[in-house]
Amino acid sequence: MSAPRAVSYLGTLLRRGAPAMAGVTGGLDDEVADPAPASPLRRMRRMAGPVDLAAPDNLLLRATRYVAMVPLIYRVLAVAGALAAFLADGHGGVGLVVAVAAVVIAWNAHGLRWLFRSAPFHSRGAVWLLVADVVVTVAADLVVAASVPGAAFATAMQVPGKQLLGGVALLTLALGLGYGLGLVVLSIPLAGVAWWLNSGVFNVKQAFAGLGTIAGVLVTATGALVLLGLGTRLALAYGIRHGREAERARQQRMLHDTVLQTLETMTLPGTGSSEHQLSELRRLARAQAMELRQTIESGTDGPSPLGEKLAALAAEMARDGLRAQLVMAELDADTLTEVRQVAIRDAAREALRNTLKHSGTDRVVVRAEERDGGVAVVIRDHGVGFDETDRPPGFGISESITARLAEAGGRARVESSPGSGTRVTLWMPR
Known part of the structure; x- marks a missing residue:
């Protein structure tokens, strides 16, 4: 069986309208979101290139219905304005024109309500509503034309005329250029x-x-469709690219905080007999294997209060030989989001690993308290300390602590001097 022929995203967008954006992520390659400078036409060709429609995104498909908001809101406002202009001229046939305007405005208001309803979206229902919309538009045009005197014809026809203009835009955006063009052709005999x-x-x-x-409305709606579709594809391409980079950075930090830290701990000089040291290495390897397996299988931490996270961290460090005294002030359980709690917990783990490797002491105090509109976690040891202008190798501050907190909106400060120990302050806003 031959492979399916690749289709153009731009061509699909023009044929199918906004729903084609449900397949916007299919067929994306790294060139679409390549940050290297490129000419606008070349970048647009990349965005408009092949697309894979085999697996449309249901969330994007539901979201595309909101493009109909602009034509619907336009018709509500424009029909009301055209009616006001007609009434100001003081011509006859006022009652029927007002009735038609009221029906048209109510119909568009119903369309807006349908867009924002909480019920599941069904494309078949949307198609029938668009068919009914064309019927209402044609009927409004004919009723007004047949009921107003000749002197009022030009002004009165602006009322259903605004409905027709909005209909061209609506069909173009919702179903594609062909349907909008069809309504333009229909407008001639109408x-x-x-x-x-x-x-x-x-x-x-x-x-x-x-x-x-x-025809001008058709061109404008087509341009809006193209810009919306290509812009969405470019934005999602950049999002996917940055998401991959963020995931890669997260995995690197995870490996740094687990496997690499354990390996470095294993290289530290041991005490006791060779048999004792071998037993200790095996214990560290088993503990690391269990932690790594749990990370792979679970993917994310379940929600738990910050105090529980820090207590579990203290127990984890105790297994590695660092006795952490945890001092917890009374914290509101909802003070920090789960993402920020995990960020501050992971930054605290790195700070404690640094204490274990560099401080020359096996005791540390961890204090958590509310401070300056957020939560501060202070890690204090009375070890050998270091000169801040000559930080020891492997002391992961910029990447492992500061960057992790910065991603969640927090900050870190490290204070140390030779012989006076080290204080690491982690702060995260509410």
């Missing part, structure tokens, strides 16, 4: 019939009188 109903004469010139305006 204008001729409307003139005939009002005057009794079919005037070919009048049938084409408003074609330029309607």
